Structures are given as C-alpha cells and as structure tokens.
Amino acid sequence: MVKMTAIYEGEKHCLLTHGPSGAHISTDAPKDNNGRGEAFSPTDLVGAALGSCMLTVMAIGAEKDGVNLVNSRVSVEKEMVQTPRKIAKLTVVLHMPQSIPHDYRKKLENIAMNCPVKLSLHPDMQIPVQFHYDI
Template identity: 70%
Template structure:
C-alpha cells in the first residue's frame, strides 16, 4: 500500500504528496473547466500515468531480458467528452529505439498494452497506441 495525500490550496489548485518519497506535484483545473491551466489537471495526470506506465512496464520486462529501451519517449493527447465530462480518448504514441529486434517488438508492445493503468481504466475510454521504432 502506498499513501498519498493532497491539499486544496484554493483557486482550483491542489498540491499532492507521495508520502514514501515526499515528492510533490500540483494540479489546476483546465482553462475549459474554470481553471487557469497552470499545471497538470487531474485528468492530464491520468493520461500521463497511462503513458509512463506503458514505458515503465516495458522497461521492467525488458531489463529481465537484457533489452534496453533507455531514451524511449511517449506522447499522450487527451480528448474529453462534454456530457458527462470525462476522458473519452487517450491517443498514445510511443517512440522506441530502432535497434529493438523485429522478432521482439510484438512482445514489447504486449507489455505496454497490458500495463496496470490501462487495465484500470474503463473499457469505453478509447486508447489507441502507436509504436514507432525511430530513435
């Protein structure tokens, strides 16, 4: 179990703390929902959590097999639905090293597509994932 906490600071800003490491992040409501958009929104964090979870899950499994994906990167574009307001779609693009063996790529992609964050989201959240071996 990991304990996290957050304090509402006013003006739709929160400061969250990851208690084991004492690291902090701040959130703000997005401009299209009465905020200033000065930081990640809570739904932005869900999007970046999905992308970083995919990278992390690939890395954990790759390291066990002696494959490095160091320097890989992910971009996430979040689309919201209006009514009800919720995440409708996360467009995820993962850039990986060119030197990943072709016969290993499907296995690597499977690690990403089965990450815990993706598995935790509703089935009706669209989450197309594109893999590019271009680094």
C-alpha cells in the first residue's frame, strides 16, 4: 500500500505528497474550469500517469530482455467533455529507439497496452495509441 496526501492551499491549488519518498506535486484547476492553469490539473495527472506508466512497464520488460529504451519518449493529449465534466480521450504517441529489433516490438507494445494505469481507466474513455520507432 502506498499513501499519498493532499493539502488544499487555496485558489484551487493543492500540494500532493508521496508518502514513501516525500516528493511533492502541485496542482491547479485549469483555466477552462475557474483556475489559473499554473500547474498540472488533476485530470492532467491522469494523462501523465498513463504515459509514464507505459514507458515504465516497457522499460521493466525490456531491461529483463537486455533491450535499451533510453531516450524513449511519450506525449499524451487530453480531451475533456463538459457534461459530465470528464476525460473523453487520451491520445498517446510513443517514440522508441529504431534499434529495437522488429520481432521484439509487438512484445513491448503489448506490455504498454496492458499497463496498470490503462487497465484502471474507464472503458468508455478513448485511448488511441501510436508507436513510432524513430529515435
């Protein structure tokens, strides 16, 4: 079990703390929802969690197989709907090293598509994912 805490600091700002490490993340409401957009919004963190989870689980699998993923990167674009206000779509684009063997790529892609964050998201959410081997 991992404990995380948050303190509301006023003006739609929260300070989140990761219990085991003491690391902090600040959040703010987005400009389109009465905030100033000065930090990640809570829903932005969902997109960031998805992208970083995919990279992390691929790295865990690749490391076991002696495949180097250093400099791989991901971008996630979030689209919201208003009624009810929620994330409608997270578009994920991963850029991976060209040196990854062709016969290994499907294994990595399957690992990413089954990351814990993706599996935890609502099935109605659209999550298109693209893999590019161009680094």
